[in-house]
Amino acid sequence: MFKSKIDIKTIFILVLGAAVILLLLFRPSKEINTHEEEILILKTQNKVLLQDNDSISTINIELMNDVVILEEDVEEINIKLEDSNKEIVKLKRKKNEIPSNVIIMDANDVTNHLADYLERRN
Amino acid sequence: MTLPTISQTISKGEIKTTVNGKGDTLVIMNLEDAKFILSDLLQYEVTDSLLNIYVERDSLNTEKIILKDSIIEKLNLQNSNCKEIVTNLEEIISNKDSEIVLKDDTIKQQKKEIRKQKFLKFLGLAGSVILPILTLLILL
Numbered sequence: 088m089f090k091s092k093i094d095i096k097t098i099f100i101l102v103l104g105a106a107v108i109l110l111l112l113f114r115p116s117k118e119i120n121t122h123e124e125e126i127l128i129l130k131t132q133n134k135v136l137l138q139d140n141d142s143i144s145t146i147n148i149e150l151m152n153d154v155v156i157l158e159e160d161v162e163e164i165n166i167k168l169e170d171s172n173k174e175i176v177k178l179k180r181k182k183n184e185i186p187s188n189v190i191i192m193d194a195n196d197v198t199n200h201l202a203d204y205l206e207r208r209n
Numbered sequence: 210m211t212l213p214t215i216s217q218t219i220s221k222g223e224i225k226t227t228v229n230g231k232g233d234t235l236v237i238m239n240l241e242d243a244k245f246i247l248s249d250l251l252q253y254e255v256t257d258s259l260l261n262i263y264v265e266r267d268s269l270n271t272e273k274i275i276l277k278d279s280i281i282e283k284l285n286l287q288n289s290n291c292k293e294i295v296t297n298l299e300e301i302i303s304n305k306d307s308e309i310v311l312k313d314d315t316i317k318q319q320k321k322e323i324r325k326q327k328f329l330k331f332l333g334l335a336g337s338v339i340l341p342i343l344t345l346l347i348l349l
Contacts, residue, residue, distance in 0.1 A: 098347060105340060113329060119318045122311035129304040129311075136297045136304075143290045143297075150287045157280045164273045171266050175259060182255040189248040197243050204250050 192200070219225060225237040 119322060121315045125311055126308050129308050133301050133304050136301050140294050140297050143294050147287050147290050150283045154280055154283050157276050161273055161276050164269050168266060168269055171262050174262050178255050178259050182252055185251045186248045189244045194240055197247050200247050
């Protein structure tokens with residue numbers, strides 16, 4: 088019964104149908120976009136940015152070296168200031184001691200000191 | 210020559226001048242006044258030295274301020290450079306994120322394609338088995 092219903096035409100139609108289905112299924116797939124160009128542009132940008140950062144880091148190292156040198160100079164000045172502070176304290180003490188030293192002088196000492204002063208002045 | 214310790218006749222605050230037999234002009238004053246003047250003179254001398262040191266200190270402090278200003282300027286420049294580095298790094302991160310997004314999209318497409326190809330492979334294999342059998346069944 089099955090055999091009698093299927094003739095050569097039906098077979099031909101079935102084969103053609105199967106071929107159409109297979110053609111549809113095996114049609115060439117659309118190309119996958121790998122975004123290569125965009126990725127390349129991004130990588131180039133990153134490379135440039137990294138180079139910029141390297142240049143800036145080099146400048147910063149130079150600046151840091153300059154700062155170290157300047158800080159050393161400041162330290163030298165601080166030492167000089169400290170020395171001058173000591174000198175000021177010494178002179179102030181000397182200045183405060185003058186009246187008490189002069190008061191115990193005799194006439195000879197007074198004359199000698201005045202003579203010394205005049206000599207220094209000239 | 211020994212001088213008397215205490216002036217005998219002249220009182221404090223009084224100054225006299227006299228010319229002696231040799232023709233020298235002598236200024237006469239009380240010893241305490243002379244001490245007072247000497248004390249002031251010596252103090253003025255020390256004050257002068259102090260003034261010189263203060264002037265020197267002033268110059269040193271000015272120099273120090275200039276150096277500190279220079280340090281601050283350089284540190285500010287360094288700081289701004291560091292900010293620029295951070296900005297650049299943020300941009301790099303953003304670019305990397307974009308790259309990841311693009312690659313994710315590629316992976317997604319490829320996964321989809323692989324799934325499709327697997328399905329087609331399965332269909333192809335199934336068809337290559339079923340179709341001959343079916344054809345044989347029909348023909349027989």
